[in-house]
Amino acid sequence: MINQHPQTIAIAGAGLLGRLLAWQLQKAGIQVTLFEAGSFTPDTPQSNRAAAFTAAGMVAPLSEAVVSDADVYRMGIYALQQWPAWLAQLPATDTPLFFNNGSLVVAHQQDTSELDQFARELGFVLPNCTGYQQLNQQEIHQLEPDLHSHFHRGLFLADEGHVNNREFLRLLGDEIIATGMNVRAHTPVDVFPGKILTESGAEHFDLVIDCRGLGAKKQLRNLRGVRGETLHVETKEIQLQRPVRLMHPRYQLYVVPKPNHRFIIGATQIESEDRSPVTIQSSLELSSALYTLSPAFAEARIIEMDTNLRPAFMDNLPKVAVQDGLITVNGLFRHGYLLAPAVVENVLAHILNKPEPIFSAQLNSH
């Protein structure tokens, strides 16, 4: 559908997808203009920033396959290879940007049936999957000595990682600025094939890519926001080597260790487009989950509470719609870092006229 190699491209939305696409397309020699309704360097919660800033940056194909399907798993496995390849293209930095240490799933004694349900569902979705291993109390202790000793059973999922996402978004932003790209922050837009409409008028491009997430709600039928809340804490008393997921009958929460003794606990999932601050109910769920993982978290300092909306279609799966002059990419739901590599490479293949865009069956047919 993309007829010729476009020379000028406008990207609407500087969230995760917008930044990645802008960066890669600029590198491919295309003149890119990046529009962002808010700030290009949003530092504070409640600044209407993209969901990518609130996310914990998990790349967890197995855990997410359990609550979605085998396609999400396949795209996630692809992400585990693609992230290091992309990160190697950024200027060298002392801060690690990607961790690939697996993840741990645990449940309290009275909730161990949740672990069985998790393993059963994995067996359904991925019948021949060998990427996980049942653990006993001692094995859990060996993997994560700082975790509370009362966990008798767990699962180790080898093929899971996480991106140091805020640092990555910042570095990528710097890199984009350094390339001299035309970045237009604080510029809300309407998108049309080959055309961007700002408050000051129309601008024309060979191709427009709409990466606005929920900003595109007016144009995209059945796109909705799903509220998520996170807690950021800091403590030197406890170290985790990998994300830990706590299974509970009513919620699934994870703790992701980040550099500088920080931890992100997330995330609630509420069918609401409410962006207001974290509720007491959610903060209780998040902090009590954290506390039961290790009482040492009791003295951790809460440094941030964040709320955001995940853009999602009604099947909670991403879509890439390609038409002449306009590509619409949206609906990554809770899978931004998990699915961005597959989605971005698919879009790039369409634009750069590669013969078979990857994951075309999953992303382009609807």
Added chain:
Amino acid sequence: MSYHKPEKDFTLYGETFSSRFLLGTALYASPQLMRDSIIQSRCEIVTLGLRRQNPANRDGDAIWQYIQESGCRLLPNTAGCKSVKEAVTLAEMSREIFNTDWIKLEVVGDDYNLQPDPFGLVEASEMLIKKGFKVLPYCTDDLILCKRLLDVGCEVLMPWGAPIGTGQGLLNRYSLRTLRERIKDVPMIIDAGLGAPSQAAEAMEMGFDGILLNTAVAKAHNPPMMAEAFGDAIDAGRKAYKAGLMQKRQTASPSTPTIGQPFWHQQ
């Protein structure tokens, strides 16, 4: 005459339904799966909770609208409310949002297993009925509690099979049988605790009027298929009840001599 005439005798607060299955809308992996499950279940009433969705601001509109498009009658619930006041306030808000005076009343007594608080339930039912609501209370299988709920004006009862989300089935058959025998002419729907279609069929065979569930379908690997399975089981159980189940017989020791075997050899 037809032996399979579709029934039209399931009446709740003056409204008649042909399906005796009520389905919850929470916990599905996606709204799409939820709606496919509604379709496969053939249900005509769906429940939905709004406690955590900031209903005062209508922030759940996108999903509520999507549920509404299923064409089912909406039965808003007060899941997550722990006090009478919370439940009453939420019921009033949901009446305004969904333009219905039907409410599935839940007053949570225990945070972990979500067991109903019987005292708060009676109090909230009475208040809501006075305000013109048609209350469908989620209650335990206690006969006296059910009588109190009828005393304050409930016209439907929804006793549990087991605590919410446990999938344990009918935990107290004796109580449930007592309830059915003692309260004959009030529609009773088994709400919560069922995990398998066979359990739903059993409840229907016992003469209960309908089944309400959520987790067993939403947490199945294939929710729409499980919804259909429950729909079939509920139909089967209802038919069996109407057809009249035979009495169980004791056949371990024969009452008459077995043919071909001399009776003095039979001890």
